[in-house]
Amino acid sequence: MYAHPFSYHRAKSLAEASKLLRQLGEESRVLAGGQSLIPLMKMRLARPTALVDINFVSGLGDIQSHNGELRLGALARHTDIEMSEAAAAIPILHDCAAGIADVQVRNQGTIGGSLAEADPGGDWGATLLTLETSLECAGSQEERSIKLEDFIKDAYTTVLAHDELVRGIIVKKPPRSSGGAYLAFKRSAPVYATASAAVQLTLDGKDICKDIRVVLGCVGLTAIRAKRAEDELRGTADYKRALVAALVKRALGIAVRRARGERVEAGHEYVGR
Numbered sequence: 001m002y003a004h005p006f007s008y009h010r011a012k013s014l015a016e017a018s019k020l021l022r023q024l025g026e027e028s029r030v031l032a033g034g035q036s037l038i039p040l041m042k043m044r045l046a047r048p049t050a051l052v053d054i055n056f057v058s059g060l061g062d063i064q065s066h067n068g069e070l071r072l073g074a075l076a077r078h079t080d081i082e083m084s085e086a087a088a089a090i091p092i093l094h095d096c097a098a099g100i101a102d103v104q105v106r107n108q109g110t111i112g113g114s115l116a117e118a119d120p121g122g123d124w125g126a127t128l129l130t131l132e133t134s135l136e137c138a139g140s141q142e143e144r145s146i147k148l149e150d151f152i153k154d155a156y157t158t159v160l161a162h163d164e165l166v167r168g169i170i171v172k173k174p175p176r177s178s179g180g181a182y183l184a185f186k187r188s189a190p191v192y193a194t195a196s197a198a199v200q201l202t203l204d205g206k207d208i209c210k211d212i213r214v215v216l217g218c219v220g221l222t223a224i225r226a227k228r229a230e231d232e233l234r235g236t237a238d239y240k241r242a243l244v245a246a247l248v249k250r251a252l253g254i255a256v257r258r259a260r261g262e263r264v265e266a267g268h269e270y271v272g273r
């Protein structure tokens with residue numbers, strides 16, 4: 001199916017993008033990697049009248065480490081994060097980035113777009129909530145910094161105003177004795193996870209856990225009830241409960257080993273593997 005007609009506008013700065021969004025009205029939308037928006041437009045589940053493309057705003061995809069913080073530009077692609085040496089200092093970020101969908105989606109999709117989309121099946125929300133994460137947001141008002149826990153209000157809903165954009169994501173680096181892991185269980189690569197678990201913990205000495213965050217993904221989705229499809233595609237509530245408990249247990253084990261300095265490979269897991 002073809003998308004509903006729309007006009008296309010290329011912004012050279014976030015200030016220009018914000019101005020365009022204001023001028024073009026409530027039915028205009030930001031275009032980042034297009035990996036959520038374009039499929040929705042092609043299915044006519046989204047019908048924006050105008051797209052404001054931010055892919056030509058320079059510097060928006062940078063990933064930098066500074067003063068104990070990692071700054072991910074809103075346009076950092078999942079692949080950029082997967083390959084980034086700066087991001088590798090926080091292994092849970094690599095677990096997440098490397099497992100999102102398939103390589104095509106990872107090459108285009110952006111972290112800013114993922115968080116702005118607030119899809120309850122998205123991997124970044126669960127992963128980043130285990131860390132101290134905030135978003136730099138720019139619009140017609142003064143720039144503001146919003147904690148991730150305050151940014152996502154509901155499924156597909158954030159606190160962003162219509163003319164407000166995500167500029168960057170700031171992640172505070174966990175201390176040395178901290179380890180984390182993100183495990184997501186998937187039917188196959190190009191689909192969202194059935195359930196996921198993200199754990200970040202900090203050890204005091206070798207065996208005492210002094211700080212921990214555990215976040216579960218894809219288990220709070222209020223979907224349209226299609227019972228048979230639900231059972232087959234996402235699993236029953238009982239199945240998800242058992243799955244997520246197993247994922248948390250495994251993620252905890254990996255997080256502890258990483259906190260003790262061990263290198264452990266982890267990430268998305270697929271049915272039948």
Ligand SMILES: Cc1cc2nc3c(=O)[nH]c(=O)nc-3n(C[C@H](O)[C@H](O)[C@H](O)COP(=O)(O)OP(=O)(O)OC[C@H]3O[C@@H](n4cnc5c(N)ncnc54)[C@H](O)[C@@H]3O)c2cc1C
Binds near residue numbers: 034038074105117190
């Ligand atoms: C086949 C397929 C499988 C996928 N599987 C997964 C998966 O397993 N896990 C996962 O996490 N994701 C998955 N995705 C989604 C993918 O990660 C997308 O990249 C992501 O959801 C949206 O990022 P984007 O840059 O493509 O945003 P876009 O599609 O361009 O935009 C998404 C929304 O965010 C808004 N937006 C974008 N950037 C900004 C910004 N900087 N400021 C304000 N608003 C903005 C747009 O207006 C739009 O409303 C999948 C996508 C596809 C097509």
